[in-house]
Amino acid sequence: MGTTKTEHFTDKQNATASMLKALGHPARIAIMEFLITANHCICGDIVNEIPLSQPTISQHLKELKNAGLIKGRVEGNAICYCVNEQSISDIIGYFGNITNKINQRAGNCC
Amino acid sequence: MGTTKTEHFTDKQNATASMLKALGHPARIAIMEFLITANHCICGDIVNEIPLSQPTISQHLKELKNAGLIKGRVEGNAICYCVNEQSISDIIGYFGNITNKINQRAGNCC
DNA sequence: AAACTATATCGTAATATTGCAATATTAAAA
């Protein structure tokens, strides 16, 4: 117990859940928004921008990276982060599909 | 510790994270997809459709409902569930905005 | 090389999540 039973679900369902889970924390939403708003890659400003400790930010960045939502590039002794635009397209694609299915069907009773 | 420091983030960021967090589990993705694919409201079939125990499904439904992603309507001794279409629009709107910002900016270095 | 800077990792405490058996609740049917 305590563990998600991923084996009952499709790969696509697990992959989708895992992307959205990575975005399911306000600090990670804030990091994504910061990276996007900043008009360029961010090297070393993230810790100053978000009021959490450096290890905590580093951990959140790792999770975003594992989920494929951001990319990192080593730049001297700093690391430049930016959004993986493909991942955002994938998410939009997913919800676009959902919307199409909603629009195609008969209608709700609730 | 162990608790998310929501006070450091905007209401919008917390609200967005909380919706996406609700979708950040394969069982809840599967429930959403089932409700959408089913072309009508679902009264009582969810437990048979997803290989998790009845209490576990009930708990996931509660979380989806708390996050505003689904609606429930009492129908005799059963409960009919359906997707809250507005919530999907909200999510699409959020990622649409993100995409606009990405397209407006100079470009990545990564 | 020594000091400095940026980031990652380790270890750990506090809390949250997942899943289920048992039980409660509520409405319908017999």
Add this chain to the structure above:
DNA sequence: TTTTAATATTGCAATATTACGATATAGTTT
């Protein structure tokens, strides 16, 4: 009214997440 059916709640064990201090690592500067 007893039984049946559908769903919710409670209680709990296993595991995951969140956050951070301390420390490690790696590149830069002096």
